[in-house]
Amino acid sequence: MDRLDRMRGCLLLSAAGDALGYAVEFDRLKEIQKTYGPNGIQSYELSPFDHKAIFSDDTQMTLFTAEGLLFASARKDRSEKEYIWLAYMDWLTTQFDDAPEPFQKCRILDEKRLHHRRAPGNTCLGALKGGVMGTMEEPINHSKGCGGIMRIAPCALVHRDRHEAAVSAAEASALTHTHPMGYIPSATMAFILHSIVWEEETDMKQIVLDAMHDTEELFPGNAYMPEYMDLMNRAVACAENSKSDMENIRELGEGWVADEAMAIAAYCAMRHPTDASAVLRAAVNHDGDSDSTGAVAGAIVGAMIGKEAIPAEWTKHLECRALIEAMADDLFKAAQDPASLPKMYRSEVIQ
Numbered sequence: 001m002d003r004l005d006r007m008r009g010c011l012l013l014s015a016a017g018d019a020l021g022y023a024v025e026f027d028r029l030k031e032i033q034k035t036y037g038p039n040g041i042q043s044y045e046l047s048p049f050d051h052k053a054i055f056s057d058d059t060q061m062t063l064f065t066a067e068g069l070l071f072a073s074a075r076k077d078r079s080e081k082e083y084i085w086l087a088y089m090d091w092l093t094t095q096f097d098d099a100p101e102p103f104q105k106c107r108i109l110d111e112k113r114l115h116h117r118r119a120p121g122n123t124c125l126g127a128l129k130g131g132v133m134g135t136m137e138e139p140i141n142h143s144k145g146c147g148g149i150m151r152i153a154p155c156a157l158v159h160r161d162r163h164e165a166a167v168s169a170a171e172a173s174a175l176t177h178t179h180p181m182g183y184i185p186s187a188t189m190a191f192i193l194h195s196i197v198w199e200e201e202t203d204m205k206q207i208v209l210d211a212m213h214d215t216e217e218l219f220p221g222n223a224y225m226p227e228y229m230d231l232m233n234r235a236v237a238c239a240e241n242s243k244s245d246m247e248n249i250r251e252l253g254e255g256w257v258a259d260e261a262m263a264i265a266a267y268c269a270m271r272h273p274t275d276a277s278a279v280l281r282a283a284v285n286h287d288g289d290s291d292s293t294g295a296v297a298g299a300i301v302g303a304m305i306g307k308e309a310i311p312a313e314w315t316k317h318l319e320c321r322a323l324i325e326a327m328a329d330d331l332f333k334a335a336q337d338p339a340s341l342p343k344m345y346r347s348e349v350i351q
């Protein structure tokens with residue numbers, strides 16, 4: 001399978017998991033089962049207006065992360081995290097009319113379908129409106145919500161270097177979530193995606209174990225690491241027991257916070273490493289943040305199987321499908337040769 005197919009698969013199945021889960025984001029499992037039956041939601045709840053599968057802020061922000069990375073890879077006048085921050089400021093304009101200091105350069109702003117509020121996280125909105133970039137060194141809040149990890153898959157696609165991919169993902173998350181558990185799990189996620197996309201590893205359990213090991217090395221002595229590694233080890237153990245996905249995910253949390261979202265997504269990916277439908281259904285049917293766990297798990301398995309292996313039911317009705325693919329294509333170009341990116345990313349130096 002070629003790398004471009006993996007990158008497309010990553011972003012598409014992530015959006016699909018987000019869209020499947022968005023319909024039940026705030027529902028407890030019991031409520032989901034009451035509506036959709038004992039196995040929970042199994043297929044998209046299509047918009048009654050145009051029969052599209054609607055995704056949430058998770059995918060919106062993932063696409064804006066991609067835009068920031070494209071600008072950063074083609075221009076060297078600002079740091080990567082600054083360009084991602086600027087792209088998020090453009091996302092903010094899609095949520096509010098009076099957003100502060102928009103960048104107004106992201107080409108995806110032209111896509112009207114992105115100009116909708118889809119339950120955006122208060123931490124993201126608050127941090128961006130506050131106008132101060134969060135960093136790992138200079139915290140702006142104490143949030144470990146999953147709003148950071150849900151949007152950083154593009155960081156692992158564009159960076160060939162494993163260490164750079166993980167630092168990029170952690171920094172992009174820390175822009176808005178500066179509790180260590182708000183950005184450290186993003187490094188784990190980037191390590192997992194990097195193994196799949198760039199190293200063509202296929203043993204999902206080993207991929208997760210390697211990512212855990214590398215995360216510990218990247219943040220030596222972090223006070224929260226032992227507890228996080230316990231949780232991740234529980235995910236690894238759960239993936240090998242005989243219990244149902246619903247029972248196992250209950251053991252791992254609800255995914256509103258980033259460490260739990262990573263654990264749930266890693267568990268789902270280890271249980272269903274090559275089955276797009278099974279991983280999405282597992283990842284969204286629980287008490288917690290279904291769209292974010294769906295998005296994170298979908299990104300992992302989508303990268304593993306590639307776009308061509310994703311069943312049509314997950315791509316056919318997905319809104320902005322062509323745009324998502326186009327962003328994956330440009331991330332691929334940025335990783336190969338930034339000079340081949342569309343001119344708008346390269347041309348002018350931004351003041």
Ligand SMILES: [Mg+2]
Pocket residue numbers: 056057058118119291292
């Ligand atoms: Mg969401």
